[in-house]
Amino acid sequence: MVKSSTARRLDEPLVGVEHKQPVFGGGEPPAPPVRPNAPVGSNAALAVAMFLGAEAMFFAGLIGAYIVFRVAAPIWPPPFQPRLPIGVTGVNTLILLASAVTMRWSLRAVRANDRKQLIRLLATTAALGGIFLAIQGFEWIRLIHFGLTVSSSVYGGLFYTLIGFHGLHVLGALIWLLTVFVLTQQGRFSKERHVGLQTCCMYWTFVVGLWPVLYGLIYLY
Amino acid sequence: MRQRIIFGLVSVWTAYFSMPTLAYACSVCWAGDTGPTADAFNWSVIFLMAAPYTVVGSIAGWLFYTHRRSAAKHEKKEKNETAKGLVHLTWNPKESGR
Numbered sequence: 001m002v003k004s005s006t007a008r009r010l011d012e013p014l015v016g017v018e019h020k021q022p023v024f025g026g027g028e029p030p031a032p033p034v035r036p037n038a039p040v041g042s043n044a045a046l047a048v049a050m051f052l053g054a055e056a057m058f059f060a061g062l063i064g065a066y067i068v069f070r071v072a073a074p075i076w077p078p079p080f081q082p083r084l085p086i087g088v089t090g091v092n093t094l095i096l097l098a099s100a101v102t103m104r105w106s107l108r109a110v111r112a113n114d115r116k117q118l119i120r121l122l123a124t125t126a127a128l129g130g131i132f133l134a135i136q137g138f139e140w141i142r143l144i145h146f147g148l149t150v151s152s153s154v155y156g157g158l159f160y161t162l163i164g165f166h167g168l169h170v171l172g173a174l175i176w177l178l179t180v181f182v183l184t185q186q187g188r189f190s191k192e193r194h195v196g197l198q199t200c201c202m203y204w205t206f207v208v209g210l211w212p213v214l215y216g217l218i219y220l221y
Numbered sequence: 222m223r224q225r226i227i228f229g230l231v232s233v234w235t236a237y238f239s240m241p242t243l244a245y246a247c248s249v250c251w252a253g254d255t256g257p258t259a260d261a262f263n264w265s266v267i268f269l270m271a272a273p274y275t276v277v278g279s280i281a282g283w284l285f286y287t288h289r290r291s292a293a294k295h296e297k298k299e300k301n302e303t304a305k306g307l308v309h310l311t312w313n314p315k316e317s318g319r
Contacts, residue, residue: 040284040287040288040290040291041284041287041291046284049280049283049284050280053276053277053279053280056272056275056276056279057272057273057276060268060269060272060276061269063268064265064268064269064272065265067261067264067265067268068261068262068265069261070261071257071260071261071264071265072257072258072260072261072262073257074257
């Protein structure tokens with residue numbers, strides 16, 4: 001025999017409803033504490049990350065084309081073509097890597113609210129980037145003088161396409177960096193708001209990170 | 222109509238056999254199965270196949286790292302506030318009289 005039943009008639013009042021009514025001083029508990037749902041990164045940083053992904057794919061296409069010609073060639077570099085300056089470009093690589101370090105430090109400086117140090121580090125980064133471009137330009141003039149042109153061979157065409165596009169990216173990053181530098185001098189960035197500097201730092205790091213790959217592939221391999 | 226179909230088929234047949242060079246099924250089939258050109262294409266294909274995964278993986282890794290760093294920073298902030306005696310007001314079963 002069933003002692004009690006959970007079934008009830010439809011017209012029967014609900015048991016204990018009155019206790020569930022909110023009462024002043026000891027009623028329903030408030031919502032449990034929720035961790036603030038702050039975004040982990042800014043939208044601009046995410047957009048730049050996507051843009052850098054597209055840039056990486058662009059360079060991957062160029063590198064893929066280079067691999068086809070490089071691996072298929074029985075002799076590389078082709079005969080009667082000048083050799084690339086490995087030593088000078090190696091030093092230039094170190095200069096560019098140093099610029100990435102100063103750029104990261106500048107991000108640290110803005111997070112520490114150290115404006116003077118930030119300006120100094122951004123100026124150093126821009127100077128190192130400028131030196132890199134100047135040395136590259138000087139080496140290009142020498143190579144053209146030695147007979148390595150875009151139309152001289154596949155070697156020349158690939159060299160100027162890959163290194164040229166990277167040089168253009170460094171130039172673009174340098175223009176961006178100079179803009180950020182001017183904005184920093186105007187006091188536009190603070191510890192809390194520095195997304196412009198952060199995105200510039202991301203782009204600069206990408207451009208610098210790409211260079212050792214290109215150097216190893218084109219100059220050393 | 223039937224004559225037209227036969228004429229069309231004969232035309233295609235004639236055009237096929239009168240072609241001066243062979244047509245390949247793909248743009249790189251002329252490289253063959255072995256040799257340096259085939260190796261070059263293979264390495265390039267492997268590289269390009271890996272590229273999207275690397276790119277997407279890098280972005281995902283960056284997001285994961287940023288999320289972890291943000292969460293760790295938030296936890297540290299909360300701990301510091303608790304240590305300083307700043308307790309967030311919240312429902313407490315003892316104080317609510319239940």
